[in-house]
Amino acid sequence: MADSEKISACVLVIGNEVLSGRTKDANLNWIASRCTEKGIQLAEARVIPDEEDVIVDAINECRQKYNYVFTTGGIGPTHDDITASCVAKAFGVKIERRKEAVELLETFIKKENLNEARLKMAEMPVGAELIYNPVSKAPGFRMNNVYVMAGVPSIMRAMFEGFSESLLSGEKVLSKSVACYLPEGAVAKGLSKIQQNHTRFDIGSYPFKISGKFGCTLVCRGTDEEELEIIISEISELIVELGGKPIDEDLVTPEDEKRPDDY
Secondary structure, eight states, X not given: XXXXXXXXXXXXXXXXXXXXXXXXXXXXXXXXXXXXXXXXXXXXXXXXXXXXXXXXXXXXXXXXXXXXXXXXXXXXXXXXXXXXXXXXXXXXXXXXXXXXXXXXXXXXXXXXXXXXXXXXXXXXXXXXXXXXXXXXXXXXXXXXXXXXXXXXXXXXXXHHHHHGGGSOOOOOOEEEEEEESSOHHHHHHHHHHHHHHOTTSEEEEEEEEETTXXXXXEEEEESOHHHHHHXXXXXXXXXXXTTOOOBOGGGOOOOSOOOGGXX
């Protein structure tokens, strides 16, 4: 299990449609933001195909490594929705059709329309705890520290919010940033030295381009507010030493276009 001083998590985005580019994932960023708010460190994210061995291996590896594993996708009514059976296999249990899950589906789908395909959404591993779905009623489920949710963003978010209060909260990660119109290459050496002096913090550099002008936003993340302010002060001093001017990140609107050789 993960380091007891930190609450860690992993997201498994499951689905061939995401890997093919047909569907654009809209869940990872949202989950990451909610984890940050709760003091949960999202340490890893994977996009994996609808393949049994891949899903089973990923679940077994990640559930041992992290406090929480959040999966999205693969619990619908079609043949390629295999996440539930894969979770069952990962935990070494059978899959069953849950009466309470069927009853939930019946509140949303007319009984005469509740065919075998739709009833598949009521199947989950033996021993699983249902995750309520207020949107379309088809539930997700939890097995130990693995939370299995739908891939549809509105449903996934509703499911997550339903159990979020039960999640352990770790020390909240604070974030602060400062931008400048200096290329990354100019600040790299000094920034590396600052990072070496503050190993408990993550310091990152993110390039941008505005109206043909290149710059970078320097972001610092950690849990100690006092040290965070010291680091931001050191970064600002570095920018000034290099002939730049620290500016508020809110005044920067990065464009997608950038030319790596300018850095």
